[in-house]
Amino acid sequence: ExxxxxxxxxxxxxxxxxxxxxxxxxxxxxTVSWYQQALGQGPQxxxxxxxxxxxxxxxxxxxxxxxxxxxxxxxxxxNALELDDSALYLCASSLEGGPNTEAFFGQGTRLTVV
Amino acid sequence: xxxxxxxxxxxxxxxxxxxxxxxxxxxxxTYLYWYKQEPxxxxxxxxYIFSNMDMKQDxxxxxxxxxxxxxxxxxIADTQTGDSAIYFCAERNTGFQKLVFGTGTRLxxxx
Numbered sequence: 001e002x003x004x005x006x007x008x009x010x011x012x013x014x015x016x017x018x019x020x021x022x023x024x025x026x027x028x029x030x031t032v033s034w035y036q037q038a039l040g041q042g043p044q045x046x047x048x049x050x051x052x053x054x055x056x057x058x059x060x061x062x063x064x065x066x067x068x069x070x071x072x073x074x075x076x077x078x079n080a081l082e083l084d085d086s087a088l089y090l091c092a093s094s095l096e097g098g099p100n101t102e103a104f105f106g107q108g109t110r111l112t113v114v
Numbered sequence: 115x116x117x118x119x120x121x122x123x124x125x126x127x128x129x130x131x132x133x134x135x136x137x138x139x140x141x142x143x144t145y146l147y148w149y150k151q152e153p154x155x156x157x158x159x160x161x162y163i164f165s166n167m168d169m170k171q172d173x174x175x176x177x178x179x180x181x182x183x184x185x186x187x188x189x190i191a192d193t194q195t196g197d198s199a200i201y202f203c204a205e206r207n208t209g210f211q212k213l214v215f216g217t218g219t220r221l222x223x224x225x
Binding site for chain 1: 118147149154155156157158159162202204212213214215216217218
């Protein structure tokens with residue numbers, strides 16, 4: 001049990017729709033990163049939020065956006081969904097600037113775009 | 115650039131040792147991690163090693179790092195059927211928590 005929770009666990013959306021995924025970070029952690037894991041692949045970094053600001057971004061288009069709240073929880077928003085957006089979306093919680101270098105992952109949200 | 119490679123599949127018998135290998139390209143990688151993923155689940159952090167170390171042991175797990183060859187391995191002693199899963203190695207640089215993952219090695223442990 002990592003203390004990182006994601007909701008919902010599963011989601012089905014139609015192409016062109018918008019989706020919001022949520023992540024609650026582990027207590028004491030100030031950084032949330034989001035990853036996309038396509039079937040049979042390793043997770044790919046989408047972006048990271050630190051103290052409510054985007055702190056780095058991977059090779060994803062602007063229709064992938066995010067927020068981090070004062071309690072360090074986070075949202076991932078995807079607009080204009082495409083079939084290729086179907087994947088497991090993982091969030092990872094960590095403490096930036098602290099002695100502990102570990103990133104703990106939630107169980108993920110399985111998004112299916114039809 | 116950043117690239118992490120792993121072999122796709124490993125099959126062992128229960129009680130044997132398993133060795134999962136990983137190579138990476140980023141010479142500035144500071145931390146290297148091993149994660150375990152069971153079907154339909156998220157990633158479980160198993161262990162990590164700092165780049166100035168050669169070896170780290172944690173119960174049944176031994177991590178070996180050859181920084182010159184950019185080669186990382188995970189040895190699981192006395193492998194059990196419950197160890198069947200996909201194992202990912204990942205690298206990151208100091209000061210930025212982005213993880214770069216390999217494609218994963220599927221470990222199958224047979225009785």
